[in-house]
Amino acid sequence: MLQHRVKSIGKILLLAPQQIEPSPFQARTNFDQQEIARLALSIAQNGLLQPVTVRKVQNGRYQLIAGERRLRACKLAGLTEIPAILCDYEDDQTAALGLLENVQRQGLDPFEQARGIKEVIALWGCTQEEAARRLGIAQPTLNNKLRLLALTAQQQEYCVAHGLTERHARAVLRLPAEQQRTQALEQFVKQSMNARQADAYVERLLTDKPRHRHAIPMVRDVRIFVNTINRAVRLMVDAGVPASTKRTEGEGYVEYTVHIPTATSASS
Known part of the structure; x- marks a missing residue:
């Protein structure tokens, strides 16, 4: 494998793209490939005008802090070395800087922003109010973004x-x-x-709630209903009306047929 030489130029390093690992705190999940291609063409013609930002990790490798789009475009353009600003950041600073760069430059979609903010808050172990202050975002704005994850x-x-x-x-x-x-x-x-x-x-x-007809109250105790029918029929019989009932029980239901003769049929 070809070994690339790292030249230190003040705080700027010239690194092979293969030496730079992607950030584990990258909030963006979707990249516009046409946009990356246009950026790659510009870099091939004019060079990378703004270095990416990295931090040193184990085994002589570097981890990207900011500049995912630029790094992808450099790889696409075939650059063998790219300028990188070397910084000494902890995880919480790295996550916040990566999120801020995406928000301020090529905007994340609202849900990527919300997920990024949520991850930064978890990483910092702080309140939403503190996170809003550290990210430079108004707290109501931050709260509204987090609500999107519902x-x-x-x-x-x-x-x-x-x-x-x-x-x-x-x-x-x-x-x-x-x-x-x-x-x-x-x-x-x-x-x-x-x-x-x-x-x-x-x-x-x-506000436009559908209008419902008056619902018929449901009988909670079938026995009360049955006893009411039986009592009514007995009263009619006692009054001389030859009323009768027929009860049929099925699976999960009771069917009552009440026969009440009209005045004409009763007298005939």
């Missing part, structure tokens, strides 16, 4: 695939049932709703 993985994928915004996703969180949320997202896409229209649609779902 959607199922399928719902998150649907939002990303159909270009729905964070506000679209937050709108359906007001709906209590998973199926309602899925159906609402589908309607957003079907009707090409913008975020404002999506908010209004969900508001209508919450």
Whole structure:
């Protein structure tokens, strides 16, 4: 295997791309390959204008802190050496810097942002309030992003695939049932709703409750109902009305037939 020589230029190293491991704290899961290809063409023509950032790990290797897109583009462009800024960061700093770079440069989708923030909070072992301060994000903004993770993985994928915004996703969180949320997202896409229209649609779902007919109270104790029928029939018999009942029991039900002669038939 060809060994690449590492030249130290102040705080800048020239590293072979193969020496740089990907960051385990990378929040981004999807990369636009066409965009990477365009960046690779630019790097091939003009060189890498902004070095990637790395930290040293075991066995003389380096771990990427920031610059995943640039590193991929350099590999695609066929560069044998790329400039890298060497930093001495702990895991929590590495995770935060990687997340911030993605947020500030080529934006993550809302769910990647939320997962990245959640992982950073777990790594730091801090409160959401402290994380918001350290990440430079308003706490309500951070809380709203984390709320997005209440959607199922399928719902998150649907939002990303159909270009729905964070506000679209937050709108359906007001709906209590998973199926309602899925159906609402589908309607957003079907009707090409913008975020404002999506908010209004969900508001209508919450306020326009279907009108129900008055429900007939269910008899909790069948015996009470049966005794009531028997008592009523006895009263009619005592009053001279030749009423009668027929009881049939089936699997899981009791059927009563009450025969009450009309005045005409009773007198005939």
